[in-house]
Amino acid sequence: MTSRLHSLRDELVRLGEEIGRPVRFMEVCGTHTMSSFRNGLPSVMPANLRLISGPGCPVCVTAQRHIDAAIELAAKDGVIIATYGDMLRVPGRLGSLESRRARGGQVRVVNSARTALEIARREPAKKVVFLGVGFETTAPATAATVLEAAGEGLDNFSVLMCHKRIVPAMMALLEDGEVPLDGFLCPGHVSVVIGSSAYHPVVERYGKACVVAGFEPEQMLLGLVHLARQVLRKRRNVESRKSKAESRKSKSESRKAKSESRKVGTLERRDCETAKSGDGATLIPRLENVYPAVVSETGNRVALELLERVFVVSDTAWRALGTIPRSGFELAPAYQRFDALRRFGLTLGEDEEHPECRCGEVIQGKAEPTECPLFDNGCTPLAPIGPCMVSTEGTCAAWYKYWRETPKRRSGRAEKGFTAQRNGKAES
Amino acid sequence: MTETESALDGVERVVLAHGGGGELTGRLIRDLLLPPLANERLAPLTDGAVLPWEEGELVFTTDSYVVTPLEFPGGDIGTIAVAGTVNDLAVMGATPVALSLGLIIEEGLPIEVLKRVIASISATAREAGVEIVTGDTKVIERRSGDGLFVNTAGIGRLRSGTNLSIASVEPGDVIIINGRLADHGLTIMSVRSGIEFESDLRSDARPLNRLIGRVLDSRAEVKFIRDATRGGLAGVLADISEESRLSIEVDEDRIPISPTARHAAEMLGLDPLSVANEGKIVCVVAGDDAAVVLDAMRSQPEGREAAVIGRVTSTDPPLVELNTSAGGQRIVQRPYGEELPRIC
Numbered sequence: 208m209t210s211r212l213h214s215l216r217d218e219l220v221r222l223g224e225e226i227g228r229p230v231r232f233m234e235v236c237g238t239h240t241m242s243s244f245r246n247g248l249p250s251v252m253p254a255n256l257r258l259i260s261g262p263g264c265p266v267c268v269t270a271q272r273h274i275d276a277a278i279e280l281a282a283k284d285g286v287i288i289a290t291y292g293d294m295l296r297v298p299g300r301l302g303s304l305e306s307r308r309a310r311g312g313q314v315r316v317v318n319s320a321r322t323a324l325e326i327a328r329r330e331p332a333k334k335v336v337f338l339g340v341g342f343e344t345t346a347p348a349t350a351a352t353v354l355e356a357a358g359e360g361l362d363n364f365s366v367l368m369c370h371k372r373i374v375p376a377m378m379a380l381l382e383d384g385e386v387p388l389d390g391f392l393c394p395g396h397v398s399v400v401i402g403s404s405a406y407h408p409v410v411e412r413y414g415k416a417c418v419v420a421g422f423e424p425e426q427m428l429l430g431l432v433h434l435a436r437q438v439l440r441k442r443r444n445v446e447s448r449k450s451k452a453e454s455r456k457s458k459s460e461s462r463k464a465k466s467e468s469r470k471v472g473t474l475e476r477r478d479c480e481t482a483k484s485g486d487g488a489t490l491i492p493r494l495e496n497v498y499p500a501v502v503s504e505t506g507n508r509v510a511l512e513l514l515e516r517v518f519v520v521s522d523t524a525w526r527a528l529g530t531i532p533r534s535g536f537e538l539a540p541a542y543q544r545f546d547a548l549r550r551f552g553l554t555l556g557e558d559e560e561h562p563e564c565r566c567g568e569v570i571q572g573k574a575e576p577t578e579c580p581l582f583d584n585g586c587t588p589l590a591p592i593g594p595c596m597v598s599t600e601g602t603c604a605a606w607y608k609y610w611r612e613t614p615k616r617r618s619g620r621a622e623k624g625f626t627a628q629r630n631g632k633a634e635s
Numbered sequence: 636m637t638e639t640e641s642a643l644d645g646v647e648r649v650v651l652a653h654g655g656g657g658e659l660t661g662r663l664i665r666d667l668l669l670p671p672l673a674n675e676r677l678a679p680l681t682d683g684a685v686l687p688w689e690e691g692e693l694v695f696t697t698d699s700y701v702v703t704p705l706e707f708p709g710g711d712i713g714t715i716a717v718a719g720t721v722n723d724l725a726v727m728g729a730t731p732v733a734l735s736l737g738l739i740i741e742e743g744l745p746i747e748v749l750k751r752v753i754a755s756i757s758a759t760a761r762e763a764g765v766e767i768v769t770g771d772t773k774v775i776e777r778r779s780g781d782g783l784f785v786n787t788a789g790i791g792r793l794r795s796g797t798n799l800s801i802a803s804v805e806p807g808d809v810i811i812i813n814g815r816l817a818d819h820g821l822t823i824m825s826v827r828s829g830i831e832f833e834s835d836l837r838s839d840a841r842p843l844n845r846l847i848g849r850v851l852d853s854r855a856e857v858k859f860i861r862d863a864t865r866g867g868l869a870g871v872l873a874d875i876s877e878e879s880r881l882s883i884e885v886d887e888d889r890i891p892i893s894p895t896a897r898h899a900a901e902m903l904g905l906d907p908l909s910v911a912n913e914g915k916i917v918c919v920v921a922g923d924d925a926a927v928v929l930d931a932m933r934s935q936p937e938g939r940e941a942a943v944i945g946r947v948t949s950t951d952p953p954l955v956e957l958n959t960s961a962g963g964q965r966i967v968q969r970p971y972g973e974e975l976p977r978i979c
Contacts, residue, residue, distance in 0.1 A: 212961055213962065216962055238904060241904065245906060245959075245965065247957070247958075247961060247963025247965040248961060248963055250964045251962050422901065588971045609965040610965060610966070611966060
């Protein structure tokens with residue numbers, strides 16, 4: 208363990224103690240989920256601080272109706288479905304792409320949209336349908352291949368559009384209001400494309416702290432430290448306003464906060480620039496970017512232009528969250544001939560999930576995987592029922608793989624008071 | 636122009652007739668396969684090889700090799716076909732004696748690729764000190780156009796007094812690995828994904844019989860050895876824990892891994908512990924003998940970075956736990972299937 212990691216962990220524990228009450232932060236990225244569990248972060252978090260996983264795993268949030276459409280397409284003569292590997296085993300109403308393939312459907316696993324395009328070039332007699340899955344991270348690559356296909360007049364290539372936008376999902380969760388949250392650990396990958404400024408509405412409209420962080424344990428801990436500091440400062444601000452009688456005391460605390468802010472030096476000052484305006488000690492909540500070497504405020508201009516040129520923002524269906532306004536992409540009118548649904552005259556059906564599966568609540572942070580009656584009881588990575596267990600980055604898969612309860616750990620958690628905390632509400 | 640090239644008459648790709656059993660098959664074997672592999676047991680091309688045998692026990696193993704791409708930084712399918720089977724014999728405590736070689740070639744395979752693979756087989760066998768004493772070649776109809784599947788079987792002589800078994804593993808034993816983890820699987824995966832990493836990511840495929848020989852010669856109390864191929868370190872540790880009903884605690888900080896491999900794994904969303912190796916063994920050794928085994932390994936190039944990475948404990952229930960570099964703990968399980976790079 209490096210000394211940097213050590214001091215960040217100690218700082219987080221100290222902040223946890225000082226905050227005192229249960230605090231819940233949410234990450235909205237499958238890679239954050241996996242990194243957290245793979246690096247054992249849950250075991251180093253202070254007792255009252257929780258990092259829960261939100262709707263950030265692209266496989267988990269893909270609505271069943273899209274899977275069903277893909278399976279239906281795979282059954283058609285001459286159609287090849289090209290998909291990222293994670294989607295193979297996601298169950299639809301009619302089985303999965305994997306079971307379709309076993310019955311003779313043409314399903315190929317690709318690592319990029321470009322590979323799907325290459326198959327279309329190589330096999331002109333086939334109709335290649337690429338499953339366009341993922342957030343703004345993978346969407347630009349899909350857009351680029353559509354442009355390329357259009358340029359070449361490659362008419363045997365189309366896309367089943369399932370791409371999603373992350374910020375509308377975060378806002379839908381907050382709109383729903385059922386998940387008490389203190390802030391978001393925002394995903395580095397998506398933010399490279401959309402830029403840190405994309406989270407301003409979450410901060411301004413819903414008053415939630417947002418910190419953009421990388422995926423190494425050190426970067427995640429740094430993000431969490433910044434989130435925890437915001438919680439602490441917010442409380443101090445509330446306290447300072449509460450009572451005139453306490454004004455003298457609050458001044459000293461504010462000075463203390465400022466001196467803390469000076470202690471972290473350049474990083475903190477840089478963060479303040481990311482914040483909308485003003486003094487970091489009083490402007491709470493705010494948007495911070497602790498991954499500035501990789502994520503800029505405005506994002507990747509080329510990728511954003513690709514999205515704007517080839518796609519239009521649309522309402523789209525999410526697994527368990529229903530249809531969220533302006534949360535997806537569809538092909539712009541000029542490129543609609545590459546839309547697989549149109550090309551094959553398909554309409555999306557309805558979702559019909561396993562009655563006991565709680566993936567929907569898991570991806571909203573409303574339930575922990577172990578609260579699902581199917582977890583490790585019929586639903587395992589080898590025989591998954593819900594998408595959170597299918598995806599390698601799903602919350603249930605991460606729990607199962609890295610964090611299944613052992614007697615040792617159970618006793619540890621009880622001591623730390625996790626159970627009590629689960630029922631606690633975060634301050635709004 | 637060499638004799639081999641002239642005899643193949645400028646043929647650039649393998650055709651079905653190369654497997655037809657006629658003149659073309661004869662030429663393929665005589666001109667392309669035999670010269671690099673030449674030895675006196677293979678040379679007569681009889682239906683089977685005759686090998687002298689003394690008293691003692693024989694270890695017999697077989698493995699089939701399928702890899703895409705066929706050639707990758709640090710080796711090719713030929714390297715792993717020889718190293719894999721040699722290592723399977725060696726971890727059993729056997730001294731490899733001879734290998735068979737079965738080639739299933741897809742019509743359309745470039746002759747040049749086949750030549751390079753046979754050269755690797757020859758070089759790797761020489762490094763391991765074993766001979767290819769019998770073989771078979773078949774050609775199958777074209778599918779993807781560049782397929783080559785290899786089977787090797789191997790026999791070895793069990794070293795006298797060797798008794799490597801999970802049953803002898805006990806609390807207090809230590810877990811030792813001979814070097815950097817995950818290079819092979821990550822090399823393959825990054826080539827497949829079209830991701831180029833800087834210079835030093837190469838497959839670790841190589842025969843380990845000499846290294847294992849040194850370890851067993853060291854007189855240390857070695858309980859069990861397994862090569863960490865498919866399933867990686869995680870798979871081997873899970874095997875040991877499940878079969879022995881004992882727990883294993885591993886320290887992430889002590890696991891040798893190159894910064895390039897660490898970043899590649901991070902980028903591809905893979906757990907280095909679950910990624911395949913082709914030149915790494917996991918040894919369970921009595922705690923007191925750790926230093927002796929480390930010295931024995933470090934005396935060989937393929938064991939230069941050997942390290943004690945963990946220990947066997949009696950914690951109940953039996954689990955493999957990792958103390959992470961981030962100061963936390965998590966469990967380690969056998970991977971469920973093929974590790975696939977993530978979406979985003």
